[in-house]
Amino acid sequence: MAAPRAWAVVAGVGPGTGASVARKFAQSYSVALLARNPSNYEPIVKEINNGGGHAIGISTDTSDGGSVANAFKQIKEQIGGQGKLVAAVYNVGGRFIRKPFLELSEGEFESGWEANGRGAFHFSQQVIPLLLDAVEASNYPPTLIFTSATAAMKGSALCASFATGKFAMRALAQSLAREFGPKGIHVNHAIIDGVIDIERTKEWLKDAGPDAKIKPEAIADTYWWIHTQPRTCFTNEIDIRPAVEKW
Amino acid sequence: MAAPRAWAVVAGVGPGTGASVARKFAQSYSVALLARNPSNYEPIVKEINNGGGHAIGISTDTSDGGSVANAFKQIKEQIGGQGKLVAAVYNVGGRFIRKPFLELSEGEFESGWEANGRGAFHFSQQVIPLLLDAVEASNYPPTLIFTSATAAMKGSALCASFATGKFAMRALAQSLAREFGPKGIHVNHAIIDGVIDIERTKEWLKDAGPDAKIKPEAIADTYWWIHTQPRTCFTNEIDIRPAVEKW
Amino acid sequence: MAAPRAWAVVAGVGPGTGASVARKFAQSYSVALLARNPSNYEPIVKEINNGGGHAIGISTDTSDGGSVANAFKQIKEQIGGQGKLVAAVYNVGGRFIRKPFLELSEGEFESGWEANGRGAFHFSQQVIPLLLDAVEASNYPPTLIFTSATAAMKGSALCASFATGKFAMRALAQSLAREFGPKGIHVNHAIIDGVIDIERTKEWLKDAGPDAKIKPEAIADTYWWIHTQPRTCFTNEIDIRPAVEKW
Amino acid sequence: MAAPRAWAVVAGVGPGTGASVARKFAQSYSVALLARNPSNYEPIVKEINNGGGHAIGISTDTSDGGSVANAFKQIKEQIGGQGKLVAAVYNVGGRFIRKPFLELSEGEFESGWEANGRGAFHFSQQVIPLLLDAVEASNYPPTLIFTSATAAMKGSALCASFATGKFAMRALAQSLAREFGPKGIHVNHAIIDGVIDIERTKEWLKDAGPDAKIKPEAIADTYWWIHTQPRTCFTNEIDIRPAVEKW
Numbered sequence: 011m012a013a014p015r016a017w018a019v020v021a022g023v024g025p026g027t028g029a030s031v032a033r034k035f036a037q038s039y040s041v042a043l044l045a046r047n048p049s050n051y052e053p054i055v056k057e058i059n060n061g062g063g064h065a066i067g068i069s070t071d072t073s074d075g076g077s078v079a080n081a082f083k084q085i086k087e088q089i090g091g092q093g094k095l096v097a098a099v100y101n102v103g104g105r106f107i108r109k110p111f112l113e114l115s116e117g118e119f120e121s122g123w124e125a126n127g128r129g130a131f132h133f134s135q136q137v138i139p140l141l142l143d144a145v146e147a148s149n150y151p152p153t154l155i156f157t158s159a160t161a162a163m164k165g166s167a168l169c170a171s172f173a174t175g176k177f178a179m180r181a182l183a184q185s186l187a188r189e190f191g192p193k194g195i196h197v198n199h200a201i202i203d204g205v206i207d208i209e210r211t212k213e214w215l216k217d218a219g220p221d222a223k224i225k226p227e228a229i230a231d232t233y234w235w236i237h238t239q240p241r242t243c244f245t246n247e248i249d250i251r252p253a254v255e256k257w
Numbered sequence: 258m259a260a261p262r263a264w265a266v267v268a269g270v271g272p273g274t275g276a277s278v279a280r281k282f283a284q285s286y287s288v289a290l291l292a293r294n295p296s297n298y299e300p301i302v303k304e305i306n307n308g309g310g311h312a313i314g315i316s317t318d319t320s321d322g323g324s325v326a327n328a329f330k331q332i333k334e335q336i337g338g339q340g341k342l343v344a345a346v347y348n349v350g351g352r353f354i355r356k357p358f359l360e361l362s363e364g365e366f367e368s369g370w371e372a373n374g375r376g377a378f379h380f381s382q383q384v385i386p387l388l389l390d391a392v393e394a395s396n397y398p399p400t401l402i403f404t405s406a407t408a409a410m411k412g413s414a415l416c417a418s419f420a421t422g423k424f425a426m427r428a429l430a431q432s433l434a435r436e437f438g439p440k441g442i443h444v445n446h447a448i449i450d451g452v453i454d455i456e457r458t459k460e461w462l463k464d465a466g467p468d469a470k471i472k473p474e475a476i477a478d479t480y481w482w483i484h485t486q487p488r489t490c491f492t493n494e495i496d497i498r499p500a501v502e503k504w
Numbered sequence: 505m506a507a508p509r510a511w512a513v514v515a516g517v518g519p520g521t522g523a524s525v526a527r528k529f530a531q532s533y534s535v536a537l538l539a540r541n542p543s544n545y546e547p548i549v550k551e552i553n554n555g556g557g558h559a560i561g562i563s564t565d566t567s568d569g570g571s572v573a574n575a576f577k578q579i580k581e582q583i584g585g586q587g588k589l590v591a592a593v594y595n596v597g598g599r600f601i602r603k604p605f606l607e608l609s610e611g612e613f614e615s616g617w618e619a620n621g622r623g624a625f626h627f628s629q630q631v632i633p634l635l636l637d638a639v640e641a642s643n644y645p646p647t648l649i650f651t652s653a654t655a656a657m658k659g660s661a662l663c664a665s666f667a668t669g670k671f672a673m674r675a676l677a678q679s680l681a682r683e684f685g686p687k688g689i690h691v692n693h694a695i696i697d698g699v700i701d702i703e704r705t706k707e708w709l710k711d712a713g714p715d716a717k718i719k720p721e722a723i724a725d726t727y728w729w730i731h732t733q734p735r736t737c738f739t740n741e742i743d744i745r746p747a748v749e750k751w
Numbered sequence: 752m753a754a755p756r757a758w759a760v761v762a763g764v765g766p767g768t769g770a771s772v773a774r775k776f777a778q779s780y781s782v783a784l785l786a787r788n789p790s791n792y793e794p795i796v797k798e799i800n801n802g803g804g805h806a807i808g809i810s811t812d813t814s815d816g817g818s819v820a821n822a823f824k825q826i827k828e829q830i831g832g833q834g835k836l837v838a839a840v841y842n843v844g845g846r847f848i849r850k851p852f853l854e855l856s857e858g859e860f861e862s863g864w865e866a867n868g869r870g871a872f873h874f875s876q877q878v879i880p881l882l883l884d885a886v887e888a889s890n891y892p893p894t895l896i897f898t899s900a901t902a903a904m905k906g907s908a909l910c911a912s913f914a915t916g917k918f919a920m921r922a923l924a925q926s927l928a929r930e931f932g933p934k935g936i937h938v939n940h941a942i943i944d945g946v947i948d949i950e951r952t953k954e955w956l957k958d959a960g961p962d963a964k965i966k967p968e969a970i971a972d973t974y975w976w977i978h979t980q981p982r983t984c985f986t987n988e989i990d991i992r993p994a995v996e997k998w
Binding site (some may be wrong): 396419435438439441443454468470471472474475478479482485487488489490491492493494495496497498499500502503504 | 527645676685686688690701707715716717719722723725728729733734735736737738739740741742743744745747748749750
């Protein structure tokens with residue numbers, strides 16, 4: 011497939027995983043980058059376009075069905091009649107709220123679901139028809155990856171909002187993998203177990219050695235590798251953690 | 258504790274598990290029974306009161322924080338200054354929707370969360386302060402049980418709505434167990450794996466033998482038994498299935 | 505079923521869980537108690553018989569098929585033509601070895617399997633035919649319970665021997681539950697997650713409060729309750745932990 | 752690291768996964784291939800050496816500690832003072848026995864453990880010191896991969912032997928990952944969920960489409976990719992299945 015006509019979309023683009031994934035997939039595809047706040051995608055859009063790649067950014071609130079529909083209307087116009095969407099990464103995590111349960115407001119509790127459940131639903135409903143449409147033409151099986159977390163596996167104290175959201179995301183990923191795997195779409199739930207090494211976490215884990223935080227570039231490499239797995243060999247759930255992580 | 262002053266509350270009372278649980282706990286406690294539609298709790302409220310027990314019913318929409326707050330205002334008035342709430346069962350499951358993912362409306366998808374996530378949140382925020390208040394006085398550790406399902410463990414194809422809801426419920430139950438167990442509250446996530454034997458399922462599994470469906474009375478006995486476990490021996494997750502069930 | 509003709513067998517009887525389980529089941533059944541060293545079962549055999557119950561003890565090495573066969577030859581003679589074996593508890597855990605992997609001898613590594621895998625196999629092969637034979641006559645579904653541990657769910661560092669044994673025990677319990685559940689036998693894998701409160705652990709967790717250790721009597725009550733669950737409502741895996749336990 | 756001095760070892764080399772993994776790793780490393788029966792490794796040893804790579808074969812019974820020690824004595828001689836062992840794959844699965852539990856002989860039951868537990872222990876004890884010795888010098892983190900199966904996650908009826916073995920293997924892999932990850936070794940438990948596409952399975956799943964079986968080359972690519980993950984981003988468990996597989 012010629013590069014200009016194959017597209018990837020990444021929702022939840024900030025300075026960490028999202029930007030790295032965008033950069034990686036932009037080596038092979040045009041990329042559409044979604045974030046609520048344009049300041050989150052503008053630097054990486056510019057960087058990719060300046061570097062000879064092709065990126066667009068669209069301000070999108072994934073928890074709002076209309077906003078997601080509008081974003082995909084633009085994406086489809088950009089892709090045009092000859093292009094295909096062959097990869098989609100849902101990287102929206104929402105706020106991590108750590109708080110005694112009885113102090114959680116409804117809005118705080120609900121925020122985990124909004125980002126990880128409802129937003130993932132809207133995104134999936136928009137991308138899956140496009141991915142299905144690419145099954146025959148794509149070099150690699152069209153791929154839908156959800157960025158998840160340890161909280162998808164264990165509901166810890168004080169983390170009810172994030173854990174309910176991530177558990178729900180895992181359920182959605184499993185359900186979609188089982189429905190659309192046989193139709194040729196590769197769905198993966200990626201459990202990122204550890205601190206991601208970004209500007210905001212610069213001061214974290216400083217005593218734990220040089221490799222105590224997960225490099226976002228390594229996550230991006232993993233996602234790309236998952237995308238390239240053939241139909242005969244899909245990985246539907248993957249865990250990623252630093253060598254030194256306790257788990 | 259004298260029977261008249263110890264209370265249990267059951268949310269999601271219909272003809273199956275809810276009524277059986279109400280009947281069982283009403284042998285020892287006054288019971289407050291919640292359902293959206295009064296026709297769901299009226300028969301069992303009448304039955305318990307006619308049989309010498311004590312029950313009240315309150316029309317409640319658990320997905321609506323105001324409705325739940327209003328129900329508990331009434332419950333607290335009934336309990337009065339001397340009573341204690343010592344057991345709570347969240348038995349709201351919502352609709353089971355089996356449908357291709359791309360045909361799910363936002364409302365259909367969201368309904369799993371509304372019943373199993375948001376509703377469980379509202380209920381938990383109201384009951385936990387009451388249960389905490391009963392820790393010293395109660396014969397048995399104050400107990401909060403969530404009725405869940407196999408869908409809490411596996412996201413099957415076509416079941417994205419129900420599975421996301423039940424996964425979220427499991428996350429909530431784990432988070433609450435870890436936060437409030439050390440404070441003396443027994444939180445349990447009960448995985449009901451099989452068809453429940455009620456009027457509506459009368460024609461189901463007719464060829465599978467007399468014990469192929471779960472008797473709601475047996476679920477109620479299990480819930481009561483969980484409630485009576487001492488602080489030194491809590492069960493935080495239990496599975497229940499007929500002997501003949503495939504799993 | 506008249507008490508004198510219904511039997512339970514407990515393998516792995518020492519001063520903790522085994523003795524408590526024996527005491528509990530001896531309230532309803534004759535009990536056969538197995539341990540390698542007679543000094544482990546003699547006190548509880550004497551106690552039960554002095555208290556009006558009926559117990560026998562048989563020195564048995566469960567890792568040795570011949571020894572187990574010989575024990576069951578004696579048990580069958582005791583049960584006689586009219587009795588039935590209706591409950592069996594495999595409570596052998598073996599040594600808990602915590603050691604750097606590279607320092608484990610083959611014998612040390614293998615000991616986890618010997619107790620939890622091979623021993624459970626021998627015991628199961630002997631008891632299952634007897635339990636099957638009791639399905640029609642027994643008040644409660646004939647029951648086979650395996651005492652397991654957190655190590656069945658997580659392979660921690662330095663615990664390779666115990667974890668491989670307990671994982672294997674869980675696999676065996678699941679396989680047996682799925683094969684013999686439909687034939688009327690209730691198989692349960694009991695995850696004991698915490699320190700058991702016995703003489704040997706008297707000094708442990710002294711600062712963690714009065715309920716920080718699991719009372720063996722509470723485990724015995726749980727096992728008895730599992731045994732009484734009807735065919736329509738089997739629990740195949742249960743976790744047990746103190747309210748204050750981290751998990 | 753110069754190719755001639757970096758080595759990989761693969762235990763359990765037959766015509767399927769083992770040969771493909773050998774071929775893949777031989778593109779970068781010298782490889783030592785172990786199998787009980789030399790006829791299993793001889794074709795691939797010859798193929799690799801004829802193709803410009805470097806392979807040796809050693810007849811080894813992994814369930815026998817002496818045999819494994821002897822094999823590694825030869826491997827260490829071949830590696831010499833300047834080489835390093837940087838990757839190890841334990842691909843021994845043993846017989847898959849599907850049989851009613853009560854018909855299993857002790858030898859049949861035990862065979863699952865022998866291949867997946869005891870054999871994995873012997874192999875791990877020999878390779879881990881060599882991998883530790885390579886941490887500083889190796890391009891990629893020294894890697895130990897265990898080929899596992901769905902049976903590591905679920906104990907099905909009639910599969911007690913295989914399931915106990917694979918559960919034990921998973922426990923061992925987790926324990927080793929947690930002990931040796933912080934020391935720089937990447938341990939992975941690979942759940943192969945499906946039929947592998949080899950000569951022996953040629954007639955299987957013929958109606959399920961061209962991609963219904965897992966290509967061993969795809970497994971080998973996955974293993975190699977795991978090997979290349981950096982210290983900051985280890986995957987400790989991976990599942991692999993065909994797009995059309997039910998799970």
